[in-house]
């Protein structure tokens with residue numbers, strides 16, 4: 001029986017291994033993690049991450065050929081194929097701080113693999129890593145020269161949260177990069193054979209290691225660039241009276257461009273886009289490609305601009321002050337159908353409003369109060385470290401109230417900010433909400449969730465990113481101070 005071990009039981013390690021276990025009943029899959037609480041949660045009825053469809057797959061395979069364990073060394077030693085799916089955060093200090101990938105967790109996993117291995121292994125880079133990481137990992141794996149052979153493969157993951165199980169079930173492509181030696185190609189074939197259980201052959205793409213590593217960063221950069229492009233247009237739409245949804249529709253009808261990923265928003269969030277682009281920027285800078293680095297940096301810059309532009313709209317619309325005013329924050333996750341808050345735009349918007357002394361009442365159907373408070377207290381980039389290393393005592397702020405109901409959040413509020421496109425926010429009784437708010441009642445829609453005309457009929461003053469401006473807002477300053 002082939003044995004697979006995956007180091008890192010997170011948003012990638014958990015779902016990807018669950019899918020492999022489901023599709024390959026003859027393979028034993030063990031997911032290991034240094035976080036005991038995370039492993040306990042994977043072994044419980046309440047999984048540590050919310051992902052539609054994940055519960056059913058885990059329940060079908062757990063204790064059959066899918067196991068979760070904190071006995072990291074034992075299962076790594078036993079495995080034929082070791083996936084490494086640990087955090088690769090942005091460095092917060094030292095060389096490349098604020099841009100470069102911090103490979104501390106990767107390196108410690110690689111050293112451990114080298115130390116405990118007693119048989120040859122295929123080691124698979126599942127984490128998103130800087131191009132050429134495999135070269136460094138090879139050196140670490142072979143440092144103690146025990147005569148064991150390791151083949152390093154790059155097999156980046158393209159799942160998106162909220163649709164992870166569907167993405168894993170029917171991936172657009174699976175990339176496998178390996179050394180162009182007979183041993184390297186044999187390892188590529190062994191991993192391809194795992195995916196071939198359910199992925200059509202023409203979607204399993206093999207290539208050289210560096211192409212596979214770079215393709216992941218490139219794909220995320222291209223995706224994020226589309227969002228920054230449409231968001232840049234949203235600012236122009238607001239000043240000209242154009243509607244960003246109509247512009248995006250027209251642009252997306254060009255089959256060379258395509259319609260997906262052109263939704264204007266308060267800004268992209270999530271654990272990957274910003275981190276991976278900053279990493280790409282750093283790699284370009286290290287290779288002397290200043291103009292290329294500058295080009296990609298603008299994608300993050302526009303994203304930051306979009307978030308501060310939003311805060312600026314809120315404050316300037318509400319008579320230039322939100323001090324002491326209750327503002328409801330509907331949605332805190334970085335997108336719908338996930339409880340993940342990593343780099344969510346809501347954090348920056350809340351910080352902006354708290355800086356202006358607003359009183360926030362936050363509601364998200366999937367994010368806990370503890371998580372929200374922790375996020376608002378955390379330093380930038382600190383979130384992307386194993387949970388047990390992140391400070392666990394969130395600071396209590398009197399300016400923040402977390403509630404479990406949208407109606408409660410909006411009661412007696414002066415304004416509402418929609419930060420996540422949860423379906424339930426479309427179906428709320430906004431007439432009832434309006435009745436219970438302080439007048440004039442404002443809605444700032446960062447996700448184009450509400451029907452602007454209907455909301456205006458109810459009486460709201462509405463700002464919706466990239467839509468023709470409400471007469472109330474039209475003459476107020478649009479641009480945020482430059483960041």
Ligand SMILES: NC(=O)c1ccc[n+]([C@@H]2O[C@H](COP(=O)([O-])OP(=O)(O)OC[C@H]3O[C@@H](n4cnc5c(N)ncnc54)[C@H](O)[C@@H]3O)[C@@H](O)[C@H]2O)c1
Nearest residue numbers: 008010011012033034035085086087088105127128157386
């Ligand atoms: N989240 C996504 O949607 C996504 C998609 C594609 C790629 N990625 C990449 O995959 C990697 C993992 O992302 P994630 O979202 O699953 O992160 P995560 O924080 O959810 O999970 C990482 C896990 O690794 C564990 N870990 C860290 N060091 C370890 C070690 N030495 N030994 C054992 N366990 C260790 C942590 O405790 C944590 O549980 C990152 O490089 C990320 O960029 C993420």
Ligand SMILES: O=c1ccn([C@@H]2O[C@H](COP(=O)(O)OP(=O)(O)O[C@H]3O[C@H](CO)[C@@H](O)[C@H](O)[C@H]3O)[C@@H](O)[C@H]2O)c(=O)[nH]1
Nearest residue numbers: 157158159160161227261262263265268269270272334335
């Ligand atoms: O048209 C769009 C599409 C997305 N977003 C926002 O962009 C962010 C990222 O969304 P999405 O890409 O759907 O989720 P992620 O889980 O971050 O997935 C991205 O990052 C993963 C980690 O690398 C990759 O594996 C995926 O392919 C890539 O889509 C979220 O805040 C979305 O709200 C928009 O504002 N407009």
